[in-house]
Amino acid sequence: MRHTDPPARHSLSDWTVVLPYWRSHEKWAPLAMLATIVGLSFIYVRTAVWFGRWNQQFFDAMFAYRVETCLWLLPPYIAVCVLSSGCYVLQTYLTQVLSMRWRLWNTRVYLRRYLSDTAYYRMEHGTATGDNPDQRIADDLSQMTVLSLRMALDGIQAVTTLLSFSIVLWEIGGSIDMSWSGHHLRVSGYLLLGTILATLGASILMEKMGSPLIEADYRQQHFDADLRAALIDMRRNSEQIAFSRGEDAENLRLSHYLRTIAHNWRSVVTYTWRANFVGDLFNGTASIILWVLLLPKLVAHALTFGEYSRINAAFMQVRRSLQWFMNNYTDLATLRSVMQRLHEFERTVSLPPRTRITHIDTPAPGLDIRDLVLHHPDGRQLLHIPALHVDGGERWLVRGASGTGKSTLLRAIAGLWEHGHGTITLDRGNCMFLPQRTYLPHGSLRAVLSYPHAACSHDDARYEAVLHTVNLDACAARLDEEAQWDTILSPGEAQRIAMARVLLQRPGMLFMDEATSALDDENTRRIHAALLAALPHMTIISISHHERDRAFHPHELRLADGRALFLPPPP
Numbered sequence: 001m002r003h004t005d006p007p008a009r010h011s012l013s014d015w016t017v018v019l020p021y022w023r024s025h026e027k028w029a030p031l032a033m034l035a036t037i038v039g040l041s042f043i044y045v046r047t048a049v050w051f052g053r054w055n056q057q058f059f060d061a062m063f064a065y066r067v068e069t070c071l072w073l074l075p076p077y078i079a080v081c082v083l084s085s086g087c088y089v090l091q092t093y094l095t096q097v098l099s100m101r102w103r104l105w106n107t108r109v110y111l112r113r114y115l116s117d118t119a120y121y122r123m124e125h126g127t128a129t130g131d132n133p134d135q136r137i138a139d140d141l142s143q144m145t146v147l148s149l150r151m152a153l154d155g156i157q158a159v160t161t162l163l164s165f166s167i168v169l170w171e172i173g174g175s176i177d178m179s180w181s182g183h184h185l186r187v188s189g190y191l192l193l194g195t196i197l198a199t200l201g202a203s204i205l206m207e208k209m210g211s212p213l214i215e216a217d218y219r220q221q222h223f224d225a226d227l228r229a230a231l232i233d234m235r236r237n238s239e240q241i242a243f244s245r246g247e248d249a250e251n252l253r254l255s256h257y258l259r260t261i262a263h264n265w266r267s268v269v270t271y272t273w274r275a276n277f278v279g280d281l282f283n284g285t286a287s288i289i290l291w292v293l294l295l296p297k298l299v300a301h302a303l304t305f306g307e308y309s310r311i312n313a314a315f316m317q318v319r320r321s322l323q324w325f326m327n328n329y330t331d332l333a334t335l336r337s338v339m340q341r342l343h344e345f346e347r348t349v350s351l352p353p354r355t356r357i358t359h360i361d362t363p364a365p366g367l368d369i370r371d372l373v374l375h376h377p378d379g380r381q382l383l384h385i386p387a388l389h390v391d392g393g394e395r396w397l398v399r400g401a402s403g404t405g406k407s408t409l410l411r412a413i414a415g416l417w418e419h420g421h422g423t424i425t426l427d428r429g430n431c432m433f434l435p436q437r438t439y440l441p442h443g444s445l446r447a448v449l450s451y452p453h454a455a456c457s458h459d460d461a462r463y464e465a466v467l468h469t470v471n472l473d474a475c476a477a478r479l480d481e482e483a484q485w486d487t488i489l490s491p492g493e494a495q496r497i498a499m500a501r502v503l504l505q506r507p508g509m510l511f512m513d514e515a516t517s518a519l520d521d522e523n524t525r526r527i528h529a530a531l532l533a534a535l536p537h538m539t540i541i542s543i544s545h546h547e548r549d550r551a552f553h554p555h556e557l558r559l560a561d562g563r564a565l566f567l568p569p570p571p
């Protein structure tokens with residue numbers, strides 16, 4: 001499903017998508033890791049403060065030509081260097097481990113929710129609307145964990161650094177006396193105050209320049225995903241495209257997506273350069289700002305080189321930590337739009353199926369339908385079946401012109417169609433549905449045959465026997481071959497694989513939607529005979545346009561003009 005609408009407004013509740021992992025029963029190990037990382041970052045900041053003090057002592061000794069003092073200062077410096085690097089390496093390692101663990105946990109949870117209550121199906125065909133779920137699960141979750149962890153930890157480190165070096169700037173910055181028209185004012189800690197004011201001013205400017213970047217980034221992700229989905233579509237239908245020589249049409253279609261990307265990309269570039277310009281200008285002018293702030297001390301000849309180097313280091317640290325918000329502006333914008341998309345996805349998969357079609361499970365064989373009305377998604381009535389009773393073991397053929405709702409009826413019986421009302425009673429756990437196109441997942445032929453059960457559910461002899469029954473003896477030697485079977489097997493062979501699955505699974509009730517349409521008469525007869533011989537009591541309901549299928553199905557349900565007509569079995 002494609003999405004090109006403007007993003008919904010960002011809300012604070014979007015941030016709640018980070019919480020579940022930290023509230024889960026697995027939270028203790030990650031919390032311990034997080035605490036260790038924060039502890040290491042405190043040590044790291046303390047070592048930086050220590051380096052500042054060491055710098056002052058060392059440079060004052062150096063410019064006083066006290067070589068012996070300098071030599072004494074070297075061993076502790078090396079020891080603290082080792083400690084600081086060790087903290088940094090361990091912190092990076094633990095952060096990577098933590099973000100991978102968090103991502104895996106989140107992906108498992110999202111997959112479980114995406115695959116439950118047929119949310120994956122409803123997102124494509126039904127009431128749950130959502131775009132590009134593959135991007136949410138594969139990319140956004142990874143970005144969310146990596147970015148939010150990095151930004152939270154960097155944020156903590158920025159606050160610690162800010163506090164530690166603010167004290168240093170306050171202590172050694174001293175105060176400044178100002179007087180105008182007879183008034184005197186003493187400003188304590190003016191160095192710290194000046195640094196904070198300059199950095200905050202630049203941050204506010206940055207927010208103003210760069211805030212549209214969030215929306216532009218949000219749209220960019222959508223457009224990228226749309227192009228990827230179009231390319232996947234093309235790959236899936238490469239044969240149809242090649243037969244109709246549709247290269248030019250495809251090029252045109254893909255170019256449209258590309259144009260949308262390029263158009264939005266211009267906005268991304270504009271807002272990014274604006275934000276970067278303010279950030280870079282401020283970085284470039286930082287030394288001048290410090291020089292202006294130090295002017296009173298320079299004029300009063302009250303600054304040693306050692307003091308200057310300590311003030312410079314503290315100024316840089318305070319500025320850097322205050323600038324954290326500025327420097328991470330684009331990452332923060334990405335994170336905000338990732339959270340927004342994940343929150344939307346969560347809301348969508350959490351929506352329960354909205355249907356007034358009631359399914360009653362019964363262990364009794366057969367099917368009972370009462371007052372079933374099916375609608376189109378736009379509310380128009382498609383089909384009305386006042387009552388239909390199928391006894392266990394009966395075989396029914398569903399016929400009707402194209403578009404009368406035959407497949408939709410099967411979807412409703414399977415619980416996939418949500419539009420309508422009525423009651424359907426059957427043993428859902430003992431049913432098997434064969435849709436028009438057989439799903440052949442990538443993997444070994446053994447796994448394809450046993451789908452959706454495990455490949456080890458049956459032994460070789462069983463696989464070989466059913467392959468023989470459906471006239472696919474040649475496949476018996478390829479059971480362990482891993483391949484993209486949907487590009488190898490012909491539609492008729494794929495339908496015979498589906499029949500082999502029926503013989504393996506032995507359901508009590510079988511629903512087929514033109515499941516033998518690609519077979520020749522001989523193979524169809526062979527399959528029907530095999531089903532009768534192997535599963536004589538199985539209830540069968542088939543949709544088919546073929547005359548040849550009438551002989552196999554004594555009962556007939558004909559759909560016409562939105563109504564059901566039952567034809568009695570021939571005498």
Ligand SMILES: Nc1ncnc2c1ncn2[C@@H]1O[C@H](COP(=O)(O)OP(=O)(O)OP(=O)(O)O)[C@@H](O)[C@H]1O
Pocket residue numbers: 125126376377382400401402403404405406407408409
């Ligand atoms: N997901 C959907 N969204 C909107 N309309 C749908 C959807 N699925 C089916 N329809 C519409 O419902 C109607 C019935 O479709 P259905 O597939 O049940 O027809 P059918 O009788 O099986 O046709 P055919 O014999 O050609 O397979 C059609 O008009 C179709 O366009």
